[in-house]
Amino acid sequence: SAVISQKPSRDICQRGTSLTIQCQVDSQVTMMFWYRQQPGQSLTLIATANQGSEATYESGFVIDKFPISRPNLTFSTLTVSNMSPEDSSIYLCSVYGGRETYDTEAFFGQGTRLTVV
Amino acid sequence: LAKTTQPISMDSYEGQEVNITCSHNNIATNDYITWYQQFPSQGPRFIIQGYKTKVTNEVASLFIPADRKSSTLSLPRVSLSDTAVYYCLVDKNQGGKLIFGQGTELSVKP
Numbered sequence: 001s002a003v004i005s006q007k008p009s010r011d012i013c014q015r016g017t018s019l020t021i022q023c024q025v026d027s028q029v030t031m032m033f034w035y036r037q038q039p040g041q042s043l044t045l046i047a048t049a050n051q052g053s054e055a056t057y058e059s060g061f062v063i064d065k066f067p068i069s070r071p072n073l074t075f076s077t078l079t080v081s082n083m084s085p086e087d088s089s090i091y092l093c094s095v096y097g098g099r100e101t102y103d104t105e106a107f108f109g110q111g112t113r114l115t116v117v
Numbered sequence: 118l119a120k121t122t123q124p125i126s127m128d129s130y131e132g133q134e135v136n137i138t139c140s141h142n143n144i145a146t147n148d149y150i151t152w153y154q155q156f157p158s159q160g161p162r163f164i165i166q167g168y169k170t171k172v173t174n175e176v177a178s179l180f181i182p183a184d185r186k187s188s189t190l191s192l193p194r195v196s197l198s199d200t201a202v203y204y205c206l207v208d209k210n211q212g213g214k215l216i217f218g219q220g221t222e223l224s225v226k227p
Contacts, residue, residue: 110161
């Protein structure tokens with residue numbers, strides 16, 4: 001299993017500012033994933049963060065808006081830049097923890113609830 | 118990645134068995150079926166995963182017919198604490214990205 005710590009758990013920010021969300025994992029993992037969950041909606045993958053290389057972004061998400069750092073195998077940050085009220089969402093970090101050779105399970109942080117005013 | 122379709126919401130009462138069916142008509146040969154549970158203000162949590170036939174763990178059972186175009190998550194004797202959103206996902210089980218559908222919002226009433 002994997003234990004994920006996300007900071008901050010919630011924040012209220014002014015439009016036009018930026019917020020950096022931290023994700024700390026208790027074990028080394030190759031890939032870390034960042035998701036967004038808009039109010040009342042399902043999860044949408046923002047990007048995959050790989051250590052030692054640039055993050056891979058999904059369609060509709062760009063590096064200028066959501067820069068990601070991955071300095072080592074246990075830590076990643078997601079920045080939400082130049083925020084607008086439309087960025088108000090829950091942002092979640094996720095990793096995999098293998099249990100058996102044919103069975104993998106994704107673990108998620110508690111999420112960061114962001115409100116932009 | 119195969120698309121999944123689930124009921125948007127379901128209601129149940131405490132002590133009942135709840136069956137949530139997911140449709141995944143375009144599932145590939147090497148795809149697995151995985152269910153996650155999400156409580157309010159928490160990240161999703163793995164419930165169960167299967168490839169074919171039936172899988173059972175301490176939380177739920179997963180029934181997968183031979184054609185694998187659908188699956189049913191069965192929660193025995195639900196309680197109020199089972200009120201959550203349940204997501205059915207289909208993926209290659211290779212530790213890659215997950216595509217979440219809309220999920221089923223289960224409401225358990227006393």
